[in-house]
Amino acid sequence: MKKLLIVGGSKGIGKSILENALNEFDCINMSRTTLQIVHDNLTHYTIDVLNDDLPELDDVDALVFCPGSITLKPITMLKEKDFIADFNINVLGAVKVIKKYLSQLKKADDGNIVLFSTVAVNQGMPFHSSIAVAKAGVEALSKSLAAELAPNVRVNCVAPSITDTSLASGILRSDKQREALSQRHPLKKILTPEEVAQMALFLLSQKASGITGQIIGVDAGLGSLKI
Numbered sequence: 001m002k003k004l005l006i007v008g009g010s011k012g013i014g015k016s017i018l019e020n021a022l023n024e025f026d027c028i029n030m031s032r033t034t035l036q037i038v039h040d041n042l043t044h045y046t047i048d049v050l051n052d053d054l055p056e057l058d059d060v061d062a063l064v065f066c067p068g069s070i071t072l073k074p075i076t077m078l079k080e081k082d083f084i085a086d087f088n089i090n091v092l093g094a095v096k097v098i099k100k101y102l103s104q105l106k107k108a109d110d111g112n113i114v115l116f117s118t119v120a121v122n123q124g125m126p127f128h129s130s131i132a133v134a135k136a137g138v139e140a141l142s143k144s145l146a147a148e149l150a151p152n153v154r155v156n157c158v159a160p161s162i163t164d165t166s167l168a169s170g171i172l173r174s175d176k177q178r179e180a181l182s183q184r185h186p187l188k189k190i191l192t193p194e195e196v197a198q199m200a201l202f203l204l205s206q207k208a209s210g211i212t213g214q215i216i217g218v219d220a221g222l223g224s225l226k227i
């Protein structure tokens with residue numbers, strides 16, 4: 001069985017990826033909180049990827065990095081430390097994990113990395129300066145590494161719109177707000193974690209063996225349609 005390392009499988013999109021991957025992969029989860037799931041194919045490490053040392057692992061065939069942030073503030077309120085914090089968790093967190101397990105990923109048959117951006121990189125949105133800058137870094141990292149690591153490792157990036165997870169709970173704080181945000185999307189919906197996870201699972205699978213260096217929107221149409 002291939003080994004899948006999920007950083008951030010305790011909540012949200014990562015949790016949905018983990019739950020769906022358990023029958024196909026030997027899964028390793030790293031997150032700051034423990035998991036409610038127990039499974040023969042699951043090993044958990046309680047780790048803060050930014051501050052803790054990462055464990056030695058013999059094999060890693062695929063890696064999904066889920067930690068991220070949603071910092072929405074007008075530029076007048078954004079401090080340098082907000083930009084640094086967003087860059088740290090979204091870009092440097094991913095870089096740290098990728099560098100740690102790169103030799104294992106390169107040895108894998110169809111090595112695979114999936115990262116997460118946001119629809120707000122390509123579509124300018126008010127109050128997104130800091131997170132859009134950080135996620136633009138994630139997209140650039142995905143493309144650069146896809147080129148550098150081909151043909152051994154595929155690297156792709158999923159760019160969701162607002163998704164119903166704890167990370168977005170401040171934005172989805174009321175039924176009125178949910179309805180307003182849902183109506184902004186061509187598909188008139190707020191994405192479920194499962195809908196976004198399915199794209200990551202596809203990219204991890206052999207069905208996506210011809211795909212690398214792509215930024216794939218799972219955004220209910222928001223990033224590309226105006227209707």
Ligand SMILES: NC(=O)c1ccc[n+]([C@@H]2O[C@H](COP(=O)([O-])OP(=O)(O)OC[C@H]3O[C@@H](n4cnc5c(N)ncnc54)[C@H](OP(=O)(O)O)[C@@H]3O)[C@@H](O)[C@H]2O)c1
Nearest residue numbers: 008010011012013031032033048049067068162163165167
């Ligand atoms: N939700 C949205 O609306 C949305 C929209 C666009 C893009 N995205 C992106 O999609 C990705 C997943 O989002 P999500 O909504 O599923 O996020 P989430 O619900 O906050 O889940 C993030 C996961 O990462 C883990 N994590 C966070 N910081 C960590 C750290 N320092 N060390 C180890 N683990 C850490 C969390 O676990 P612990 O708390 O247990 O550590 C959790 O399992 C993120 O990159 C996000 O920016 C989300």
